[in-house]
Amino acid sequence: MITIKKLSKIFRTEEVETSALSEISLTINQGDFISIMGPSGSGKSTLLNIIGLLDSASGGSYELLGQEMIGIKEKLKSKARKENIGFIFQNFNLIDELSVFDNIELPLIYNNVPSSERKKKVEDIATILGISHRLKHYPQQLSGGQQQRVAVARALINDPKIILADEPTGNLDSRNGNEVMELLTDLHASGATILMVTHSDYDASFSQKTILMKDGIILSEKVNNRNVDVFAVTLNN
Template identity: 70%
Template sequence: MIKTENLNKVYRTEEVETSALNNVNLHIKKGEFVSIMGPSGCGKSTLLNILGLLDDISSGSYLFDGQEMAKLRENGRSKVRKQNIGFIFQNFNLIDELNVFENIELPLIYNGINPSERKKKVNEILERMNISHRSKHFPQQLSGGQQQRVAVARALVTEPKLILADEPTGNLDSRNGNEVMELLTDLHAKGATIVMVTHSAYDASFSQRTIELKDGQIIAEHSNKKEVSIG
């Protein structure tokens, strides 16, 4: 599903050039659950943003479902992103002025889904996430765990091919964090492809494979608790 070859990302200003990713070669199969770990500033979130088509590459190649993303213009990348990718963020990114139902409905509106179909899809995902009783509540009326459930529901409502999670338990206590990780594990068991950025080795243990970044480069992979060094 995902393949990068010699992927590089450089940020430039008039005075400074900063290399965020260096020759990243990554292959993620459909149905995999992969974690990306590394110290702050190593390029984890930059890589996730590129995979989610929120940022461009400087050089190299990024294939999503066999299609080269670098060749697409912004409207083409936006279409792929809206139709195929669901995002879960550390800070939930819910809109305070919208209730739970409306927050989850938003990506369906962006995708041009008609009102009756939107209502059906939102109600189904509310039931699946066990938050139907909160549909008319606003984000500030929810616990952190409930807000993250809404964020997960919003990510899933478009039935994306890929779920990208950036520190999904970062703002949660251990109990709510465990609930979110169990939810992601359940989604993976049902066939979801998930890529998660995390600082937590415990959270990463829920995934099938962990990729370690340092200074913008992949330095190691862990699969089934066994480390594979990258030469």
């Protein structure tokens, strides 16, 4: 699904040149759940932004579904992003002036989905995520966990090929954070491909594999046994 080879990112000012990523190579297959960890400044968020087509690399190769993303025009990049990628952010990024329904519906409007189809899709995803009774509410009327469920619904509404989660529990207490991680685990068990940036060892343990980054390079990769156990339980139930 995603193949990255010798990806680099350099930030330049008039006097300073800083390497954020140094020849990163990474493969993400369909159905993977991968977490990326590392200290601040390690390059993990920069890598996620490049994969999400929110930022551009300075060099190397990034193929998404067999198509090279480095160097393509912004219009094509925007199209690839809308059609293939769903985002879950730490700060939820919900629009306070819009209802839960309208927040979830927004990506469908951008993709020119007919109104009747939009209504059904929003209601269906809200039912799956347990927020159908909140569709007429506004973000400020919801708990942090409920707001993140709305953000997840918005991320899933266009049936993305991959979900990119940037510190999805960073603004939540432990109970709501655990609910979000269990939700991501359920999505993965049903076939979703997820790439998550996190500072939390606990959150990372829900993923299949953890990649550790430092100073713009990948230091190590390890398989997480916890995810295998959770996945097995899900299949057996």
